[in-house]
Amino acid sequence: MFKYYTLFLLLATALANPLPPSPIASCLTDHGLNVETSQDAPTPFNNRYIGITPAAIVYPAQTSDVAKAVQCAVQHDVRVSAVSGGHSYSASGYGSQDGHLVIIFRDMAQVLNYNSDDGVVTVQPGARLGDFALELYDKYHRAMAHGICPYVGLGGHAGFGGWGLSSRNWGLLIDQIVGADLVLANGTSTHVSRTQNADLFWAIRGASSSFGVITQFTMQTHQAPASVIRFAYNFINPSGQALDPETFASIMHAYQVWGLTAPKEIGIVANVWQEGKTIEMTGYYTGTQADFDRVIAPLLSGTGQPSTAYVQERDWIAALTEADGGSSLSTKGTVEPHDTFYAKSLVVPSSSPLTVDALKALVHRYASTPPPNNMTWFIQFELWGGGNSVISSVDAGATAYPHRQHHWTVQFYGRAATASWPSQGTAFMNGLVNAVTDNMQGTRFGAYANYLDPELLGWREKYYAGNYARLARIQEEMDPRGVFMKADNIGAPET
Numbered sequence: 001m002f003k004y005y006t007l008f009l010l011l012a013t014a015l016a017n018p019l020p021p022s023p024i025a026s027c028l029t030d031h032g033l034n035v036e037t038s039q040d041a042p043t044p045f046n047n048r049y050i051g052i053t054p055a056a057i058v059y060p061a062q063t064s065d066v067a068k069a070v071q072c073a074v075q076h077d078v079r080v081s082a083v084s085g086g087h088s089y090s091a092s093g094y095g096s097q098d099g100h101l102v103i104i105f106r107d108m109a110q111v112l113n114y115n116s117d118d119g120v121v122t123v124q125p126g127a128r129l130g131d132f133a134l135e136l137y138d139k140y141h142r143a144m145a146h147g148i149c150p151y152v153g154l155g156g157h158a159g160f161g162g163w164g165l166s167s168r169n170w171g172l173l174i175d176q177i178v179g180a181d182l183v184l185a186n187g188t189s190t191h192v193s194r195t196q197n198a199d200l201f202w203a204i205r206g207a208s209s210s211f212g213v214i215t216q217f218t219m220q221t222h223q224a225p226a227s228v229i230r231f232a233y234n235f236i237n238p239s240g241q242a243l244d245p246e247t248f249a250s251i252m253h254a255y256q257v258w259g260l261t262a263p264k265e266i267g268i269v270a271n272v273w274q275e276g277k278t279i280e281m282t283g284y285y286t287g288t289q290a291d292f293d294r295v296i297a298p299l300l301s302g303t304g305q306p307s308t309a310y311v312q313e314r315d316w317i318a319a320l321t322e323a324d325g326g327s328s329l330s331t332k333g334t335v336e337p338h339d340t341f342y343a344k345s346l347v348v349p350s351s352s353p354l355t356v357d358a359l360k361a362l363v364h365r366y367a368s369t370p371p372p373n374n375m376t377w378f379i380q381f382e383l384w385g386g387g388n389s390v391i392s393s394v395d396a397g398a399t400a401y402p403h404r405q406h407h408w409t410v411q412f413y414g415r416a417a418t419a420s421w422p423s424q425g426t427a428f429m430n431g432l433v434n435a436v437t438d439n440m441q442g443t444r445f446g447a448y449a450n451y452l453d454p455e456l457l458g459w460r461e462k463y464y465a466g467n468y469a470r471l472a473r474i475q476e477e478m479d480p481r482g483v484f485m486k487a488d489n490i491g492a493p494e495t
């Protein structure tokens with residue numbers, strides 16, 4: 001969840017060249033599929049990967065189109081990758097490299113059905129989170145827990161977790177999946193649910209792209225709250241400098257301690273902005289103003305009074321919109337945003353919360369080592385666990401996503417002001433993370449596969465922990481030829 005969406009660079013997006021005719025493109029065309037022939041195809045959200053050249057791009061309109069496309073790829077020995085919203089951090093929807101058949105769900109982005117008896121919605125993977133939230137609310141007064149950046153696609157987001165400000169209350173997006181249709185590596189399609197292909201159903205809830213191309217989800221929706229209490233507290237160093245290490249650590253430590261017992265109805269993040277000058281604690285609470293006041297009081301008594309405070313009762317859509325910085329949730333008819341960035345994550349076990357020394361070391365690091373020219377950064381401390389969080393109520397082995405007894409997911413996000421990534425940018429971001437981990441040697445931090453980090457060492461353990469071995473067995477059985485293989489897929493070598 002990034003508030004500052006509007007800061008993202010808006011660049012002209014086109015492939016460098018039209019895709020040339022190729023045997024796989026002919027196969028796709030012969031099957032009557034909609035194949036990209038111009039330069040106008042969507043490009044990855046992250047400008048760092050804008051030069052990737054697919055073997056071909058196809059826009060399916062139905063599941064059978066996806067099946068035909070996979071069959072063509074198998075016939076021509078081309079790997080297959082799916083794009084729903086294109087917001088992968090490392091263009092993994094494009095295979096993160098040249099030469100994949102890229103299946104773009106641009107034309108499969110609809111809510112197909114809503115069942116008012118059980119609140120289950122059927123939706124295609126190309127739906128963007130903002131449009132999906134609007135449609136659920138406007139037509140059915142329903143809602144789900146998911147990230148709030150409007151342009152993120154349901155297909156990728158629901159593949160690896162899917163966290164948002166309602167996730168402590170309703171779970172990750174994967175926890176709300178009831179079933180899915182997917183096309184397998186052999187070009188057939190199947191349905192998965194708790195009772196049908198249960199192993200595959202387990203695997204797609206945390207590592208979906210390794211097992212097939214999902215063409216449809218069924219998901220459990222929730223009654224949308226009539227209103228929520230939106231809040232944002234800013235802690236700002238009046239001197240205009242970064243908050244000093246003691247103050248920063250004291251505020252963040254208070255946030256961490258408070259989070260241990262915070263009720264699930266509160267969704268909150270702490271953002272470190274402006275080179276550490278500001279900590280912003282923001283989110284929303286589902287309940288009354290009086291209950292919110294009771295819940296937030298111990299946090300503020302631990303942190304001390306914030307420099308600014310905003311607390312307002314807002315309706316559901318207004319709260320989602322504000323949480324993303326205030327622009328519309330609708331992506332229809334807008335220009336796709338892009339950014340040039342590299343991000344990392346630390347998933348912090350509840351059993352070893354961040355120490356005061358580790359928090360101070362982080363400040364020392366960024367206060368003493370400025371980022372390269374043309375680069376800015378922010379850090380987001382997302383509260384996933386604590387109290388009676390629904391995320392933590394799920395067993396670590398119940399879905400492929402393993403990090404259930406974890407307090408925070410901390411995202412470190414570095415952004416370049418231009419389309420080219422500074423050569424020292426990656427080392428700078430690694431330095432921020434290392435400042436924390438070097439201080440807590442012995443702690444087994446995880447990482448979040450939706451914040452995909454192509455440089456991450458030991459990613460099998462960090463993303464999938466104890467679930468990796470089972471995922472690898474299923475992947476070997478379902479895709480022995482590696483039709484869906486790419487970096488960071490189950491079975492891919494570790495770098």
Ligand SMILES: Cc1cc2nc3c(=O)[nH]c(=O)nc-3n(C[C@H](O)[C@H](O)[C@H](O)COP(=O)(O)OP(=O)(O)OC[C@H]3O[C@@H](n4cnc5c(N)ncnc54)[C@H](O)[C@@H]3O)c2cc1C
Nearest residue numbers: 001083084085086087088093147149153155156157163214
């Ligand atoms: C600006 C921004 C804000 C974000 N905010 C949040 C947030 O608040 N919470 C959060 O949890 N995450 C967040 N993320 C991370 C986001 O969840 C992931 O990047 C997600 O994977 C993007 O999904 P996508 O469909 O847009 O991406 P894509 O690039 O289309 O796909 C990502 C991955 O999913 C696979 N995939 C896509 N569609 C399918 C399909 N139909 N079948 C099988 N595999 C498929 C792709 O092959 C690829 O491996 C954010 C990302 C960005 C860029």
